[in-house]
Amino acid sequence: MNDWIPDLGARDRPHYLAIADLIAADIAAGRLRPxxxxxxxxxxxxxxGIDFTTVARGYVEAKRRGLVDSRIGQGTFVRVPPASAALRPGALPVDLSMNLPPEPDDPPLIHRMREGLAEIGGDIAALLRYQGFGGSPADKDAASIWLGRRGLVPSQDRVFVTPGAHPALLALFGMFTAAGETILCEAITYPGVRAITRQLGMRLVGVPMDAxxxxxxxxxxxxxxxxxxxxYLNPTLQNPTTITVPMARRAQIVEIARxxxxPIIEDDxxxxxxxxxxxxxxxxxxxIxxxxxxxxxxxxxGLRVAYVVAPSAKAGxxxxxxxxxxxxxxxxxxxALATRWIEDGTADQLLRFIRNETAARQALAREALAGQHFRSDPLSFHLWLELPHPWTRSAFAGQMRATGIGVVPSDAFAADGAPGEAVRIGLGGPxxxxxxxxALDYMAHALANPPDHDSAFF
Structure with missing residues (x-):
């Protein structure tokens, strides 16, 4: 790929380190393939427009990280993992970059889901019309049933049925904040919030966190x-750290916000x-x-449905x-499908499946990654892995991607400032x-065999 040209303009590190960083980033993103x-x-x-020695040092640094190989008389190539280190046939690719709940595979549950889908099709023509904004009374009744599981009993005029959390957050940020103004969030936060605030020209400031x-x-x-x-807060099983803010800390945050x-925007x-x-x-x-x-x-x-509860009818x-x-x-x-599944109990069965399957997958992770430093929760279908020295987030993500495993480096979650050397690993999805x-066994092997000056990854 003789047309690969890294953009050094936005980098505040020495150029040779920036070159190595960009090689790692493009490997992780799939722009540079093995x-x-x-x-x-x-x-x-x-x-x-820089010195030859700077580029040479950049390539040497990339080789030190295990990202590339140099072949005398041929050039420098993105490293291909040895076949002996690959996952067993049939296991690739394994995309652990998306944070999705485990997909149901229980035949009776799937049958019940299909029955609900068939039921709403009985009046399919009506579902192709424009509907009243914010949800019909029946949809708001279902929302109230669901929200009641969290101890919330809002009146219908405070409840809005929306097309997913993202549009709701976009509307809320736009209500409270103009371009150039500040929104506070956790220092390590949900990437969607970063994308929304960047699009709207708002300033996102991360607040330091503890356990x-x-x-x-x-x-x-x-x-x-x-x-x-x-x-903005994501206070329960936070994405990506899995932290759940305890009651006493929540009370302190409320007092400070008051x-x-x-206002507090609670992404639940x-x-x-x-x-x-x-x-x-x-x-x-x-x-508030x-x-x-x-x-x-x-x-x-895939449902793309969210229920928003406003502080009051007037605020809504x-x-x-x-x-x-x-x-x-x-x-x-x-x-209509969400309402049906809530009313007939299918949503509760799905929730139980997600809890049970997630607990089993977390047990797998604890066993496979024993001895590593990571934050998790028995009911969280992701975990936050802090990388041991000398691994860097870009090198680790790049190596995983080269083997067909997707993980997300900490850069995606840092509200502002430099992130630590960590990655998020999703345990759900298909x-x-x-x-x-x-995939976890492969990661454990890689973590135990970090790159050094004299050898590649394995």
Whole structure:
């Protein structure tokens, strides 16, 4: 690939390190595949307008990390993992980069899901029409049943049925924050929030965290320093750290938010999974909390349905206007299916399956990654792996991708500043337990055999 030209303009590291970083990033993203030949060093130096020795040092650094091989008289190539280190045939690829609940494989449950789908088709013509915004009374009744599992009993005029959590967050951020203004969040946060705020030109400021979530003293300081317009939180089984904020810490956060007069946007994507978790912020501080309860993580990502609870009916008016302008309405077909599954108990059965299967997969992970430092929860279908020295997040993600395993480096989750050397590993989706165990075993082997100056990965 003699046309590969890294963009060094946005990098504040020495150019030779930036070149190695970009090689790793492009391997992780699939833009550089195993066996690809990199441009000759002198040619790349001329294209970048830098010294030949800088490019040479960059290639040497990439080789030190185990990303490339040099062949005398032939050039520098993206490293191909040895066949002996590959996963057993039939196990590739294993995409653990998406954070999805395990897919149901129980025949009676699948049959019940299909029955619900057939039932809503009885009046299919009506589902092809425009519907009232925010959900019909029947859909809001189903939402109330579902929200009741989290101890929430809002009136119907405070409940909105939306086409997924993303549009809801987009509308909420736009309501409270103008371009250039600040939103606070956890220092390690959900990548979708980064994408939304970047698109809207807003400033996202991460608040330092400990094992119980954002640090209260740091939150107070951020409120004084940044004049935020709102606080975004993913407080239960947080993506990606799996932290669940305990009750006492939640009370401290509410007190600080009240003093700063900022609303809390509670992304409760995983809140329905624990059976005995702490109450949501919306149950503790309904007057300042916007509760977003998506079904993607507790029923199925493809539904694209979320229930939003406003602090009051009046507060919901500008939200309804903003969301209507962007989405017109939630798709009637998917909303009808969600309502049906909640009413007939299928959603509860799906939730039970997700809990049970997730617990089994977490047990696999604990066994395979024993001795490694990672954060997880028995009911979280992802884990946060902190990489041992000398592994870097880019090198590890690149090596995994070269073997057909997808993981997400910590860069995707850092609200601002430099992330630590960590990756998120998804345990759900359409991956079988056997495939997952093979992938985790491979990771454990790689972690125990890090790159060094004298050898490649294995």
């Amino acid at each position: 066996g690809t030949r990199l441009p000759p060093q002198r040619r790349l130096a001329a294209r970048l 119980e979530g954002i640090v209260p003293e740091a939150l107070e300081e951020a409120c004084r320093r940044s004049a935020p317009k709102c606080l 003093a700063a007069r900022i 994507a995983y809140g329905f999974i624990p059976q005995h978790g702490p109450p949501p912020f919306a149950a503790m501080a309904a007057d 909390t916007w509760h977003v309860a998506g079904l993607a993580k507790c029923v199925g990502a 008016w500008p939200f309804a206007a903003a969301l209507r302008a962007m989405t017109v309405m939630a798709a009637p077909l998917t909303v 991956v079988s337990r056997a495939q997952l165990r093979s």
